[in-house]
Amino acid sequence: MDKMRRKVLRSFGGTAILAAGAVLLQPLEALAIDWKTAAYGAKNNADALKGLGYGDPASSADIVIKAPDIAENGSVVPLEVVSNIPGTEAIAIMVDKNPSPMVGEFIFSSHVDPYVSTRIKMGETSAVRVFVKAGGKTYTATREVKVTIGGCGG
Amino acid sequence: MAEPMKIRAQLQGNVADVKVLMNHPMETGNRKDAKTGQMIPLHFIRQVTASLNGAVVYEVQWSQAISKNPYLGFRLRGVKAGDRLSVAWLDNTGDKNAVETVIVSN
Numbered sequence: 001m002d003k004m005r006r007k008v009l010r011s012f013g014g015t016a017i018l019a020a021g022a023v024l025l026q027p028l029e030a031l032a033i034d035w036k037t038a039a040y041g042a043k044n045n046a047d048a049l050k051g052l053g054y055g056d057p058a059s060s061a062d063i064v065i066k067a068p069d070i071a072e073n074g075s076v077v078p079l080e081v082v083s084n085i086p087g088t089e090a091i092a093i094m095v096d097k098n099p100s101p102m103v104g105e106f107i108f109s110s111h112v113d114p115y116v117s118t119r120i121k122m123g124e125t126s127a128v129r130v131f132v133k134a135g136g137k138t139y140t141a142t143r144e145v146k147v148t149i150g151g152c153g154g
Numbered sequence: 155m156a157e158p159m160k161i162r163a164q165l166q167g168n169v170a171d172v173k174v175l176m177n178h179p180m181e182t183g184n185r186k187d188a189k190t191g192q193m194i195p196l197h198f199i200r201q202v203t204a205s206l207n208g209a210v211v212y213e214v215q216w217s218q219a220i221s222k223n224p225y226l227g228f229r230l231r232g233v234k235a236g237d238r239l240s241v242a243w244l245d246n247t248g249d250k251n252a253v254e255t256v257i258v259s260n
Contacts, residue, residue: 035200040217076221095219099184103219110232111211112204113169117227121182121219152182152219 040102045094045129048102052092054131054138060085063130063141074122074151081116087135088114096142097126099152123152159253163230163239165260170230172204174241175223176251182218199224199243206230207238235259 039051049057066080081091091114094101098121106116114132122128127142157177163170176199183196196218204212212228230239235258242252 035215040215080227098219100217100219102217104214104216106228107213107215109211111206111230113229113231115227115229117173117225119221119225121180121221151221152184 036105039105040100042102043100045096045101048094048100049092049131049138051102052105052131054092054133057131057138057140060132060139060141063132063139065128065130065141065143067128067143067145070146070148071122072148074124074147074149076119076151077122077145077147078119079117079128081130083114083132083134083139085114085132085134085139088132090133091116092131092133093120094129094131095120095122095126096129098123101129121151122147123150157251159241159243159251161239161241161253161255163255163257165233165235165257168232168234170233170239170257172228172230172239172241174202174226174253176202176226176243177223178243178245180218180220180222180224197245197247199245202226202241202243204228204230205240205242206233230257233257 036051039048042048042051062084064082067077071077083091088108090105090107092105093103095103103120108114122145125146127144129142130140132139160175163172178199179197181194181197185194187194198218199216202214203210237257238254239257240252240254242250244250
């Protein structure tokens, strides 16, 4: 973790010298969050979940995943996730069949509703898998999205 | 280097619906440059933070599987007209960008 942080801070320092103006006003600590390297490097869901520090998940019907049944373009798949689980602290999103399943983690304070709207890349038809961290427990739901043209590159 | 971000915050009561559009190639590292035949290196926004009146209220971590020119929608609760909202991102090369807006009544 520390190695990661030093790397981020060092690379930011290099950019700060070249950049000018408002960029320099924000303190470094406010910007460099510990990016969960182990989760993002994982090649399967189980390892990614462990890397996130989430526990064994229980299925939940209170997680709503809105995504197209068929995505024409795997490079841009619109995705909305809502957690109706009380005390939701974070939502994590994975795509089972992507080269690295981890897509993102969204961590909420009391000022932000547990609702995520974004666009993701899917390499091929796959389950979109959502994990919710709430009240010290982990919950999960999935939704299958068919992909016509894959969007991971190559 | 980074282009301006677009942000829109619409207030209804004490809840603001926020939409942010960022400008970033979000390269997966799996794409080949058609002209040179070289692999285009991994280049993606790794984290996004949203701050309300200077305090971080939302932390987001991303992989390269978020689409190019990332879109992020979220809902802020317990906000009022005049509150300052800023959204900042940091990518894997250390590049960064931010945008600030003031929440206005609908």
